[in-house]
Amino acid sequence: MKKLKMHSLNLAQENVIRILELFPNCVTEAQDSGGRVKLTVDFDQLRQELSDSIVEGPQERYHLNWPGKREAMLAANAPIAKTLRPCRKESVDFDKTQNLFIEGDNLNALKLLQETYLGKVKLIYIDPPYNTGNDFIYKDNFAESIETYKLHSNQEDASGNRLIANSDSSGRFHSAWLSMIFSRLKVARNLLSEDGLIIISIDSGEAANLRILMDEVFGARNFIGLLPTVMNLKGNNDAFAFSDTHEFTIIYAKSRFNCIVNELPIDEDKLDDWEEDERGLFKRADTLRRTGQDAARERRPNGWFPVFISRDQKVYVTEDDRPNSIDDVELWPKNDDGDELSWTWGKKKINEQPFNLLVIQGRNGLNIYKKQRPGFGDLPTSKPKSILYKPEYSSSNGTAELTELLGKNVFDSPPKPRALLRDLITLGACKDSIILDFFSGTGTTAHAAVALNALDGGRRRFIMVQLDAPCDSDSSAAKAGYKTIAEITKERIRRAGQTILSGPSHDEWNKDVGFRVLKIDTANMADVYYAPNTLDKGQIDLLVDNIKPDRIPEDLLFQVMLDWGVDLTLPIARRPIRGKDVYFVDGNVLVACFDEHSGIDEDFVKELAKHQPLRVVFRDAGFKNSAVKINVEQIFKLLSPATEVKCI
Known part of the structure; x- marks a missing residue:
């Protein structure tokens, strides 16, 4: 029987718990004077989380550390002046689809998605680049030269004098990869729902480091599994000492208390029938x-x-x-x-x-x-084993699927097989979940999600992020006409969608095989908007219109949707009202007019107010005069008091 505490709450420990929920990497275990273990705050780490500059602190602590870690943390927390620009010509069913394809650096993409998808993603799956020792294509601000690394790691002093006998190349080898993945995981965690999961494919080179890193970012208590995943049963005989047959699948929850790990639709008791x-x-x-x-x-x-x-x-x-x-x-x-x-x-x-x-x-x-073939639901489900293995998980199947879709193998490393992604999505997502893959590669995650929807009538939505990294000039991809990896990803998803549409499907499937392409670019606002103190006399004309001249109204609309946290897949309609183009996002969720000819008058504003929008936005330079701009809020307060009014 539990005893009553017979004392008031320990408010200090309650505050530590609150910090734990916000910053799991800033809380660790320590012994008090009585020898009891309790949670305590790592104040140096907390100071860094709350700072916009590098905080000095002790170089040794009981956690995974590497040169450049503070820079990576700073990169994760730093704001960016970027936006997402829609690209209709590369999209599929732009006006109807609920899926997104974001082209550009994934760290920027994750930051841009914070307002709109905070706590809404049920499953994150990533297959990040394995640490092979090659140069990274992710050139983050915290990337350091070998000279800077030697200084940070005490191999040389500030004058370049060597401090140790041999250079530790393997240290920098791990540090660059850890910095790259650390900043992205920190930002991605915010997007997960409370019952969400993150699943990562990794090889043995960084599996141990990644496990410790995940403990820091997500909290050790939210560890779900480290699963050997057999990808090549014959083994890779090029490997040293042992013929590699498997990789690893690492699974963490946002909150183990709230998460649910689904079962797979195969019952071993009935396998004798198959x-x-x-x-x-x-x-x-x-x-x-x-x-x-x-x-x-x-x-x-x-x-x-x-x-x-x-x-x-x-x-x-x-x-x-x-x-x-x-x-x-x-x-x-x-x-x-x-x-x-x-x-x-x-x-x-x-x-x-x-x-x-x-x-x-x-x-x-x-x-x-x-x-x-068994469709999902045809067989009872069963809890998956701690070693993931099916013949269809073979990496050769991933290569064969991509080759079948694109006509030839255009990827240097074997893509993940769709069967593996299908089962991971089944384990970690529901039929109406948002699934995020910010290392989307050849687009297997999108392919698997859409194919699963076709089978069971689900409405899973995907957000794919892929860097527009150029294909090597002598690569098979370049010879096939692909300029970037992102082009391969998009083409694979397009062709996969057409293949799925021509196959068997569930009666309730919505047939959404499309995706909106959004490309990361500099913000739509002129640079002086973000740094007005740099304005000189020659730039005084920029005060007339603070928007870059190459941007179209739809560019402005998507930046407003980002800033306001409006779902980026909502339907968009453009209607003429009193000679001006007006954008209606999902009916009245957001109404926008970016007229730039100083033609917005009170009659036009009153006409918009009749639509009772939840939000309305105007272009600052679009008002007829300052009197109209001043009266806009009063007009909406009178005719549509629930409307939130802003301008850019």
């Missing part, structure tokens, strides 16, 4: 030959053609109905009585999905059967 091939589980279903009243050749003449079976049991058809080899078996859709019937699949589907056909030796020769 067989398994390289594509996953299957059962033998009906024969490829049609049966019933409509099966006759004369009823379905297009289904009468030969199907060939090669010596290795591969099924195929040809346009001229001739086998590829004289040794291949030729089958026609006839029954045992010799009746001429028809095939249930056409030639195109047979050649596209031979892996879904099964060759069985019957009493009267070979027969072809279809494979029944």
Whole structure:
């Protein structure tokens, strides 16, 4: 039986708990004078979190540390003058889709998403660049030269004199990677919902460091699992000492108390009823030959053609109905009585999905059967094992899928297979969740999310972020015509969407295979807007209009949506009102007029107020005169008092 405390609350410890919730990396364990372990605040770390400059402190502490860590923390907390500019021509279903593709540096993207998606993302999945020792394409402000590194790590003094016998190249090797990932994880944590999960794929090179880093960013109490994930059962014989067969999947929760880890739709008790091939589980279903009243050749003449079976049991058809080899078996859709019937699949589907056909030796020769694949919900769920393994998780499947979609392999490293992402999304997200991948690479996460929606009628939404890193001139991607990695990602998602639309789907699927492309750019406001103290006489004309001349109204609209925290996928309509273009975001959620010809008068403002918008924004230079600008708020207070009024 628990005893009463018989004393008042320990307010100091209550405050420590509050700090723990806000800054989990600033609270650690320590012994008090009585030898009892309790939570205590790391004040040096807390000072850094609350500072906009580097705070001096002790160089040694009980946590993962590396040269450049404070700079990385500063980079994570520093504000940026950036925006997201819409790109309609590269988008798919721009006006209807609920998905986003953000092109640019992911640290900037994560900061820009803070207002709109704070605490709204159910699942973050990332497959960051593994630390191979190559130069990083993420050139952050905290990146340091080898000279700066030597100074920070006490290898040289300020004059360049060597302090130690041998340079510690491996230290810098880890430090650069840790700084890159640390700043991004810190900002990404804010986007997770209270019941959200973050899942990271990583190899053994940084798995140990990443685990400690995740303890610091998310709190050790929110650790869910460090799962070996078999990606190559044959093993990589190029590895030293051991043939690598697996990577790691690291899972943390925003709050372990609130999170739910779903189960996978496979019940081991029923696995005896299923067989398994390289594509996953299957059962033998009906024969490829049609049966019933409509099966006759004369009823379905297009289904009468030969199907060939090669010596290795591969099924195929040809346009001229001739086998590829004289040794291949030729089958026609006839029954045992010799009746001429028809095939249930056409030639195109047979050649596209031979892996879904099964060759069985019957009493009267070979027969072809279809494979029944388990859809989600067809089988009971089961808790996944602590080692993730399915044949379909093989990295070669990821390469094959990308090659099939794009016509050739254009990625140097093997993409993650869609089956793995499908299961991770099943584990960590609900049917209506927002899924974020800020190292989206070839876009497997988006592909898996949309394909899963098609299967179960879900409305999962994705936010993909990919740096517009240039493809090497001698790479297969460049030779295929792709200039950047982001171009590959977008094209993969486009083609995947079309493939999914042509396949089987759930009755309630919304068929959203589109995405809005938003590109990170400098803010729409002129530089003097952010630093007015730098204005000189030659720039005095900038006071007339503080917006950059190359920006269009839709650019301004998206920056307003970002600043106001309005969902970036809401439908946008443009309507003319009194000769001016007015943007309506999701009806009356946000109304914007960016007229720049000083034509906004009181009659126009009164007309807008009739729409009862929740928010309204005008261009500062668009008002007819200062009197109209002064009266705008009074007009809305009278006609639409709930409207929030702003101008840019």
